[in-house]
């Protein structure tokens with residue numbers, strides 16, 4: 061063997077030195093230094109918009125850095141495009157999956173690395189290799205199905221198989237767990253550990269401190285485009301990491317005083333059933349519950365057990381297709397045949413499950429997004445014309461109060477990071493002074509500092525008399541906020557608890573159908 | 575008579591098939607191509623001039639394709655390189671071709687209406703017809719079985735994914751747009767040196783747009799698109815057949831009404847099917863690396 065091939069073990073797998081990147085006026089990365097040792101799982105954490113994805117996209121060759129250097133295996137590298145990074149063994153699973161929906165899983169994996177004979181793609185050969193990889197790592201996939209028909213968990217598998225197929229040695233995963241159930245998350249980490257033990261280097265971006273603490277070897281913390289710390293996981297604790305992320309002391313779990321429910325009912329649902337596609341089980345079966353004003357009712361459950369269907373039935377009772385039974389009442393009005401606008405005018409605020417498609421117009425400015433749904437209100441419209449000055453004044457205040465960054469009202473909503481998009485939605489919905497609040501995954505993809513803020517706002521809405529329905533797949537969130545907890549499993553409410561009477565373990569069991 | 579009608583359908587569909595396949599490359603790669611009309615027109619002119627000069631329809635159609643490629647390169651410069659709005663840039667290209675052809679005609683032949691006639695022995699008899707159907711199959715295999723076909727599909731459906739897979743999106747788009755220019759040029763050539771005997775002013779008369787309609791109707795896939803072209807070709811063949819035919823023994827139907835037929839079919843088809851057809855997701859969106 062050629063001795064020059066043996067690489068010195070002390071060189072880092074990857075090193076970023078003094079990396080800077082600016083988008084327009086936004087400094088996404090400023091003087092970022094990061095060192096990832098070989099054969100480790102390296103966590104990268106930071107609030108939303110802290111610049112984690114940007115740094116990793118630079119490392120993968122998607123963005124060109126304004127300044128700074130990249131070293132891979134001790135060698136200085138300059139990427140003209142991702143293909144150069146791929147050639148050096150780097151692979152990345154993006155936060156928003158890089159999959160074309162109408163094309164098969166197989167084609168999505170092959171793309172750019174097609175085995176070719178006589179100018180034609182040899183799909184059979186690729187499939188054989190993929191099947192053996194899938195067996196080796198326990199990642200089965202239906203190769204010929206269009207990826208848009210596959211659940212997100214499987215889509216992520218496809219993304220990971222892409223990297224394995226390309227023999228990547230350095231795997232970057234950008235917020236891989238935000239779309240996974242607890243079970244899928246632990247499977248993922250089991251696989252990542254296996255890959256690490258085979259000598260691969262793994263960089264994982266997350267905002268969940270728990271995951272960082274239990275699965276990583278080292279952690280780098282980002283804040284506002286800069287690295288604020290790099291520590292060994294075994295020598296730190298969640299509190300220290302949270303402080304590094306936010307730059308001030310954060311209260312990791314807020315203390316929620318007990319509710320004082322009022323007698324009036326905010327939301328009431330009786331015997332709600334929703335037929336699934338013919339032949340399959342019902343999506344919702346005989347769901348009944350009520351939420352009083354002044355209390356928070358949490359709906360716990362692993363994703364995909366009817367939460368989305370329940371939300372659709374509550375928000376668009378008229379349209380919920382295949383609906384078989386059950387009225388929906390808000391504040392003592394039967395709204396079963398109402399349209400969404402009329403329901404919202406009752407004082408119903410909604411933090412939707414999918415903020416990008418249901419909550420925002422990504423191509424429109426922040427100010428217009430702030431107006432969405434409020435455009436007919438007296439505050440913002442008079443005689444058919446918008447009161448733009450009022451809008452600007454109110455939106456400016458709201459953006460300030462809810463700390464939407466950057467502050468400019470003319471940025472499009474799509475330019476904001478996920479956490480800031482969520483803050484914008486929250487700001488808008490609380491502008492209604494809601495009597496009923498339906499909050500679905502209100503802190504998904506949101507950083508620690510903003511979680512605390514949003515949680516406090518929800519509790520304040522409750523104390524001001526709103527009835528709150530909180531749908532969340534984060535157990536911690538439910539246990540922190542909810543006064544009563546319903547567990548949804550396979551479209552049924554299988555248990556109801558008072559928060560004080562239930563442990564996390566007990567809830568987890570019920571969520572699994574136990 | 576039916577056989578005649580079918581033969582005529584196949585003949586008049588030929589330019590549509592070339593142009594529609596050209597449109598397929600560009601749109602599947604994410605570049606909306608309403609400039610097809612202009613590329614066809616300049617192609618028709620180029621082919622006529624080329625044939626008049628070289629006395630060979632093959633060299634003539636090569637000139638037509640070259641003219642199409644030239645215009646496609648100009649379109650690519652705006653649509654890909656400068657990231658202009660593709661509808662606006664495409665419209666500009668069409669207007670350019672519409673104005674440029676009579677102008678060049680005037681310079682070369684001192685008339686603006688049409689080029690001198692091409693002798694019958696220097697024109698195509700059937701070659702473009704067969705060629706177009708061979709091309710349908712080639713495109714089908716190309717898109718389905720080759721790496722570049724896959725790249726073109728991803729460039730139009732999810733360019734970021736293609737970029738992340740290490741392929742330069744805009745290079746793929748350039749390739750697709752230039753191919754589309756060549757094919758639209760060939761479509762024009764089959765108008766001027768196959769279906770007729772010279773180039774005449776605005777002789778495409780909306781066929782580029784009809785090809786686009788066929789593309790939508792055919793869901794951006796080669797074989798269904800070609801079949802859609804046959805449908806439009808049939809409407810045109812019927813139209814030609816009906817000219818001069820009198821209804822109920824009275825006066826002939828005014829030719830202006832009959833000539834509406836292919837356009838009417840186009841509108842009806844689009845109105846009925848455009849909703850069921852899903853365009854490549856990134857069609858019309860320029861790609862930029864940061």
Ligand SMILES: Nc1ncnc2c1ncn2[C@@H]1O[C@H](COP(=O)(O)OP(=O)(O)O)[C@@H](O)[C@H]1O
Nearest residue numbers: 083086088108109110111112113114475476477
């Ligand atoms: N392509 C882009 N264009 C403009 N601004 C961007 C772009 N990508 C990221 N940004 C901005 O850069 C900052 C850092 O973003 P990002 O790296 O995605 O953060 P993180 O991944 O830590 O949440 C944010 O303010 C974001 O809005």
Ligand SMILES: [Mg+2]
Nearest residue numbers: 112113155234
């Ligand atoms: Mg990110």
